[in-house]
Amino acid sequence: MEDFFRELAEEAPRWNFIWMYEERQQDKILSGIWMTIKLSVACVVLSVIIGIVGAWLQGARSRIVRAIVQGYIQFFRNTPPFVQLLFFYFALGQFTPVVTGDDGWTQYPIITNVGWAIISLSFFAGAFNVEIFRAGIEAVPNSTQEAAESLGFTRLQTYKEVVLPLAFRVSLPALNNNLVNLVKTTTQALALAVPELLYQSVTIWNDYPSAQYPTMLLVWVVYILLVGILVLGMHRWERGMRIPGYGT
Amino acid sequence: MTPNSGWTPDQPIISLRNVHKSFGELEVLKGVTFDVMKGEVVCIIGPSGSGKSTLIRCINALNDIQEGSIQVEGQEVHDAHLDKLELRKKVGMVFQQYNLFPHKTALQNIMMAPVKVLKEPKEEVEKRARALMAKVRLQGKEDAYPGELSGGQQQRVAIARSLAMRPDVMLFDEVTAALDPETVKEVLVTIKDLAAEGMTCILVTHEMGFAREVADHIYFTDRGVIVEHGPPATFFTEASDPRTKEFLSQIL
Ligand SMILES: Nc1ncnc2c1ncn2[C@@H]1O[C@H](COP(=O)(O)OP(=O)(O)O)[C@@H](O)[C@H]1O
């Protein structure tokens, strides 16, 4: 197998699948994929939490709280995620506290570039999730919530036991789309030198121009698989949550 | 809410005094006064939009009031310090549109409030819930989702769900209005059983035959006031108010 790709690289100089026979490059690719997965999972989880909390706050009594949530949504929805990433890392990053390393001399920011990428991308996708969940919550009839209220449920209990489970089902298709977008947008963390798949790939083809086509091909394939798995999982979930006799 | 209000069962379990309720400019209740004794069945009838739903929604604090007083077992309902949970434990409510939780089975619908709100042990609640399913004549439907039940069946689950909280008073807001004529009866039978057991009931209804049969007292409301009331024996035959007469002539 390794020999096959070594020979192929010699015969066809544009098709140097270098990470198939050179361990160092292979490690880069594998660690890149792993970073992409970690980044995606962290952002998906965090952005969904932001969405739930944001949608809950949008129903708050305080006008100020609602205005803040609305401002957050407008800001993150109407500006490019790429600019957000740069802003978070280079502008806000300057103000983050640092800790001193074991040598008593080196200083590390407590939020790394990976941390900033996760924060920035999560808030970006979270803004859409707030709107998605909001729409789901609005689809839950007020009368159903009143029934819970008349049974003694507090607002929080009603939200947890009745509104969220129903809103979630309504929101899943739109959430699905947004999370797919989020996973794809993680490639932009490249700009913060986050060593995810695209970043690693670029370093490989900068070092070995002959490996450019194969590496690009690999990036396509990995993303098709990653997003494919996500979509498949989400569809399964949608089906599993379907209520007999409810909706279509 | 003080636990000891000095209320004793020989006093009215529900007492309304000069209740006024507005939605913005629109005054819906214009001074409603009546008492309900423990074990009584009271029917409220009247034209659509006369404030019947609003009236009973004020009794369990789903709506607030602007003036007057509503007491349940001697506790003022519209009090800033009201313990809403205490009130809702005492007063159950059934709605026209059933409003079951569509993502829970019939049994889960009944169990949810006692488990989540009262924090009672699950096994015990399940036993009670199964007994309630039998009581509303729905054995075998425990694991059905609301979407798989007919309107009448859903409404009976809704009644069982309220009863699971062991309320002292039940409020019914036109609970048969959305049902097919054939299924109206099964729900009315369930309510009649309850009344026979001594449950205090306040019903908004258009079922005059039913009101005549089970009510201890009938109130006729129009445009936010009670214009006529009395026990069924005299109410239907001796109504003196022209609006009541007109309404009765249309509906009977
Ligand atoms: N939440 C609300 N906001 C504004 N107006 C309302 C609201 N609920 C009811 N109303 C109005 O109050 C009046 C009485 O309504 P309702 O109590 O539902 O009457 P009924 O049950 O006797 O048909 C109607 O004119 C209705 O439009």
Ligand SMILES: [Mg+2]
């Ligand atoms: Mg009504």
